[in-house]
Amino acid sequence: MAGLCSTLATAHAQDIAPYGALPSKSQVEWQDMEYYMFIHLGPNTFTDNEWGHGDEDPKVFNPSQLDARQWARTAKLAGMKAIIITAKHHDGFCLWPSKYSTHTVRESAWKDGKGDILKELSAACKEYGLKFGVYLSPWDRNHPAYGTPEYNQVFSNTLNEVLSSYGPVFEQWFDGANGEGPNGKKPVYDWPLFHSTVYKNQPNAVIFSDVGPGCRWVGNEDGIAGTTSWSTLNVTGFSPGKGAPPQSVLNEGNMNGEKWVPSECDVSIRPGWFYSPSTNDKVKSVQQLLDIYYGSVGRNGNMLLNVPVDRRGLIYSADSTRLMEFRRMREESFKTNLALKAKVTATETRKGNTHVNVRNLIDGKNDTYWATPDNALQGTITLTFPKAVTFNRLVMQEYIPLGQRVKAFSVEVLEKGAFKEVTTATTIGHKRILSFPDVTTTQVRVKILDALACPVISEVQLYKAPGLLAVPVINRNKNGDVSITCSSPDPELHYTLDGREPTFKSPRYTGLIPLPKGGVIRAKSFLEKGKVASTTTTVSYDIAPAKWKVIYTDDQAAGADPERAIDGNPNSFWMTNYQPDASKYPHEIQIDMNESLTLKGFVYTPRHQTVRSGTIYGYEFYVSEDGENWGQPVAHGNFANIANNPVTQTIKFNIPAKGRFIRLVATTPANENEHWASVAELGVITK
Incomplete structure (x- = not known):
């Protein structure tokens, strides 16, 4: 009987015909993850390089306090769902003792060559309920076979070794970089071979590259998807790396694209991808991370935030502190869904399908939905409140197992007896978050203006996010005079020049600070006589070019x-x-x-x-x-x-x-x- 009920429910759901390219079950689960950690670690951590040359002495790699459980614990506390590790970067150094390379942890000073970082991290992820993913660059500046016909099989063997040895892998991250090897040659990568190796070992893995097939690069390393963001992409004739579509296409996707390849927005919490002591004071602010969150998760993508491990083998304190501050701000921003207090109505509601219900729009579940009839590409959803509410965030979600459909929508509020437009947007997809100044009203109207097929909407949510005191911006002119500004209204700005953390008792900024010979300046914004403070901005200057x-x-x-x-x-x-x-x-x-x-x-x-x-x-x-x-x-x-x-x-x-x-x-x-x-x-x- 249970099987019969399930079959009938499926039949009812299929009253709405799927539209266009569709996600697999793994891709739907992947988009639900939304936010997870990238970790870059290798010889570059110790040499201060972004791209190693492959000729580094493996003995330089010695993170003597390495603790993968600390990484996993930090990710879990930060609200992340997984960790992807750079198992092999372009320098060819393997974080496990690969039998297909002589440039590995086995040859390093770490644990006298007896360690295996992938083993430790996969176990830590399992302990903390996180998914585990691996980055493996096909570029190898160390391996002597790179650039020769046999290298593709070497890399396939390497993939097979990793993907068969460390348990479930939720995402296989492929970098499309293709540079010269130790023999000065470049190979032609055998992507079908690489993909088949992945799926043989990890059939549910989502494969990342410029063109997927599981998810795609967003076209930049700022972590920002396009304001229009389709999960579909035309992939025929394209390949990872130099054969990829233009970055503008990767950023926005293709409307009616032939394959479902949603965007993953990778960005580092620091200026570079690998740890460097020089960037310890350059960790992104909470406001910067929020802007990235709204530009990635809030634009139908996933946010992959790199948190590089330091030379001890630990996540640095400034990075972990910022991650916790970022989580608190997200939780405060999305703590109370005001839409739950509303009476919800809609025009053009589809009839004859028990799965379609306007109340599903505010039930907090993205696997239920409201929809219009097949011939209705527009519709209006109205939230009516018994008394006025104030909000500044709107969250919309489509039911993506049936495809991405919405091309344009607007948000209006009732003001003085008439509806006033607050904002407009294009695509929705898995999730769209719109930010705007506070509005107070008793009625909110979301108008679906255009769609590729009948809109199928799973959620409409409203939130009142707290304001965040902006961090100071520090600049120095050619003569060496430093200015400090802040976009928040009427803050007090305090600074130090002695390396100490600014407090409300530190010197107050009142005008240009002469610093022609350089130095380190730190600044904070304060409100309410020091009770409210921003994060610290730190800038290091050398000699000013006044005479140049x-x-x-x-x-x-x-x-x-x-x-x-x-x-x-x-x-x-x-x-x-x-x-x-x-x-x-x-x-x-x-x-x-x-x-x-x-x-x-x-x-x-x-x-x-x-x-x-x-x-x-x-x-x-x-x-x-x-x-x-x-x-x-x-x-x-x-x-x-x-x-x-x-x-x-x-x-x-x-x-x-x-x-x-x-x-x-x-x-x-x-x-x-x-x-x-x-x-x-x-x-x-x-x-």
Whole structure:
């Protein structure tokens, strides 16, 4: 009898025909997870590199206090549902004793070569009720077979080894990077072989890459999906890496795309992906994490937050503290669903299907739904309250097992006897969260304006999220004068220059602070005589470019003043002329610092605003006493991963160099089709 009831229920549900590409059961469960942890760990943790070269001595890897249970406990307390670990990054170093590599934990100093991080982490995830996932880069800068025909089988064997040895794997993360190996060659990856190896061992795993097939890269490493965000994607003719669709397509998906490949929004809690002591004071603020949450989970994606393990093998205190603050703010923001107090009605409700009920919209379950008839692509949902409520967040969810349908909707509130539009949006998908200023009303109207097929909506929720005191923004001009601002109304700003944490008793900011020779400045915002405080902003400065002058550039673009590269303003930039082909590379800029300094390194800030154009990848940096005899570069190489993560690059010299003149030569662009170079800021390290 139970089986018969189940069959009848399924038959009723199928009165609504599925539309378009549909998610698998694993994909539905994956989207329900919403938020989980990425962990980058390897030799790069100890060498301060983002991309290792594969020639690092494995003995450098020695996280002597490593505790995977601490990672899992932190993730659990942060409200995360899983951990994905970089089991093998581009340098080829394996966090388990692989029999297919000689560059592993077995050759490291950690546990005298007898350790296995995957074993410890999978056990810790199981203990704390978390799912376990693995990142395995097919690029291998260490393995001698990389770039040869037999390498694909080597990588398949490596995959098989991991996926058959550590229990259930919920997600297999594939990086599409394809660079030169130790033999200077690049292979053609056999993706069908790799996928079949995954599914043979882990049939329920969701495979991540630029084009899935389980989930896709969102097109940036900021953790932000498009304001329009389809879970469907056209994948025919595309492949991971350079063969992927344009980043704008990955960001938004394709309406009526041929496959269900939802977006995963990866971002690091720090500027880089691997731990660096220099970023201990650069952990993202609660407000930044909230903005990312609304831009990922709130736009039909999942949020994959990287929390790099430090050199001890532990999650650093500043990172874990911020994770707990972030969880508290999320819980406070979504604690009380005001829609539960409403009477809910709707136009165009579908008849004859017992599963369709307008009350399902406010039952807190995403596996129940309301729907319109087949021929109705519009409909209005109205929430009526016995007395006025105040809210600033709206959550909408579609019943995605039947497909993603809604193309546009609006939100209106009753004000002085008439409905007033509060906001509009496009797609919904698994979840859409809209934020807006506080509104107070007795009636809320959600209007489905357009859809690909009859809308099937599972949830409408309203919340009143608390305000958050904005963190201070610290800037320094070319002369070395520091300013502190805050977007929150009327805060008191207090700061320190001695490395201590600012308190309400610290010096109050009242005007520009001269800091021409550099130093560390920390600042906090305060309200209510110090009872309410923001998180701390910390900025480290070196010598200011007050005396500097650009003495040479090539191919200067009209209006792109090269002095913008040294004006102290990272929002301005210098850029060379647009060039039709790569033969116009390299480009360079030369600067007279007007005094001889001993330099320990340099700092390059790429153009990182909405338009990321002219980012430098390959570089050479020179120092000269006379501006004519440059000799060999004091530093050269690549800004690893800068195309996807265009953060400030800090390059330390192997040996300090003394001189009055500096010269940055851009040897290759970060994006192959951009044959020009740009600099937002160029600085030096003297301390």
